[in-house]
Amino acid sequence: MSDKVFLNGKVVEHPHEIHHHVSPVRHYQVVLGALFVLTGLTYAVSFASLGPASLPVAMLVATIKASLVVGYFMHLKYDDRYNLFVFLGTLIFIGIFFGFTLFDLESRDALNDDQRTFTRVEEDFNNTGVKPAVGISNDPQRLAEFEAKHGGEHGAGHGAEAGAGGEAGHGGAEH
Amino acid sequence: MSNAHSHAAHTTGEHNPHLAHHFDTMGQQAGAAKLGMWLFLAxxxxxxSGLFLAYFVIRGFYPDMVLGAHEYLSKTAGGINTCVLLFSSYTMAMAVRSAQVGRPNNQEDAARIKKYLILTLLCAGIFLVVKYFEYSAKFEHGMLPGKFYTAHLHGYDIEGLPHIFFGVYFFMTGLHGFHVVIGMAIMVWIYLRASRGEFSEQNYAAVENAGLYWHLVDLIWIFLFPLLYLVK
Structure with missing residues (x-):
């Protein structure tokens, strides 16, 4: 090898050798033992009533087990750091996926109430006679259905119907 | 064998027959193969993760139903399968290790790799047999996903919408079981290659990558088991 390989400004000795790390058998045996013990622990804990703490505890134990498998059986502890980067990068993206979805589910009901998402169109039509600006009025068929459902004309007397019609109309939108 | 870094031979004169022409060294070749495997595992x-998220969403929507329905899964069967899978992960790691320290063209060392592969295959088989009994019990009791759900006709009164829980259960464990089957096929392939004496300390990337796949199957089960079978 005539060309030198540099890392952090220093020459790397023997850059192209296989740096495989061979774990002693004992390591694998100890890890297996720890995995069995932790499995027994989760199993036992599932019979104890920990209430709301049971999910975090179970997930903590599972995470420790997973770290043992990834670190020792899958060799990430000794491996090229780039593989660890790929793995942790995946976890970050899974975190984003979970975080945004669960955040949306948490806040969705409040937002729907706040913005009258499911009630706005019918309430406005019943109160003011204003046809929906987008969506329904752009589609002749849907507009016809909407008007048929609400009697087409509007005026006095609709206020009383609004409550009943509203409830029936978006009952399906709830979980 | 100690915890040492062994520097497998890369001497410029001697050419490793397993080195593909587009790689400079075995280290580079093995590193590329492993990086590719990790990207696949990602x-x-x-x-x-999409299925796990579905589980958490359903659990968030219908906590009581999930807790009610999960009581019908067999904790014992799940526990046995967890231990079987953990043990198979150990034997797979030992198969990889046997290849890492195996001398080239050595019958005895190749036999050791094969022994551990057979043990791993055996565990995978036990896992599937246990799974088969679990599934057949669920089929018998009509605890099936969506429109196939008929448990109420079999005298099981689970409150809420248990057909959704069993949808998640069958989808998650089914996809996992499918991975077990694929893993077994890969192991058979690695076994055949080991029989041809392909693997030794000079060339074991394929065994290692098969191992990584198998450990991933174990990894997913580590989370599936407490979430589906145990958690209250």
Whole structure:
């Protein structure tokens, strides 16, 4: 090898050798033992009533087990750091996926109430006679259905119907 | 064998027959293969994460139903399968290790790799047999996903919408079981290659990558088991 390989400004000795790390058998045996013990622990804990703490505890134990498998059986502890980067990068993206979805589910009901998402169109039509600006009025068929459902004309007397019609109309939108 | 870094031979004169022409060294070749495997495992994790998220969403929507329905899964069967899978992960790691320290063209060392592969295959088989009994019990009791759910006709009164829980249960464990089957096929392939004496300390990337796949199957089960079978 005539060309030198540099890392952090220093020459790397023997850059192209296989740096495989061979774990002693004992390591694998100890890890297996720890995995069995932790499995027994989760199993036992599932019979104890920990209430709301049971999910975090179970997930903590599972995470420790997973770290043992990834670190020792899958060799990430000794491996090229780039593989660890790929793995942790995946976890970050899974975190984003979970975080945004669960955040949306948490806040969705409040937002729907706040913005009258499911009630706005019918309430406005019943109160003011204003046809929906987008969506329904752009589609002749849907507009016809909407008007048929609400009697087409509007005026006095609709206020009383609004409550009943509203409830029936978006009952399906709830979980 | 101690915890030492062994520097497998890369001497410029001697050519490793397993080195593909587009790589400079075996180290580079093995590193590329492993990086590719990790990228594949990343996609696997992302795929399963969608199912785990579905589980958490359903659990968030219908906590009582999930807790009610999960009581019908056999904790014992799940526990046995967890131990079987953990043990198979150990034997797979030992198969990889046997290849890492195996001398080239050595019958005895090749036999050791094969022994551990057979043990791993055996565990995978036990896992599937237990799974088969679990599934047949669920089929018998009509605890099936969606429109196939008929448990109420079999005298099981689970409150709420248990057909959704069993949808998640069958989808998650089914996809996991499918991975077990694929893993077994890969192991058979690695076994055949080991029989041809392909693997030794000079060339074991394929065994290692098969191992990584198998450990991933174990990894997913480590989370599936407490979430589906145990958690209250």
């Amino acid at each position: 996609t696997e994790l992302l795929m399963f």
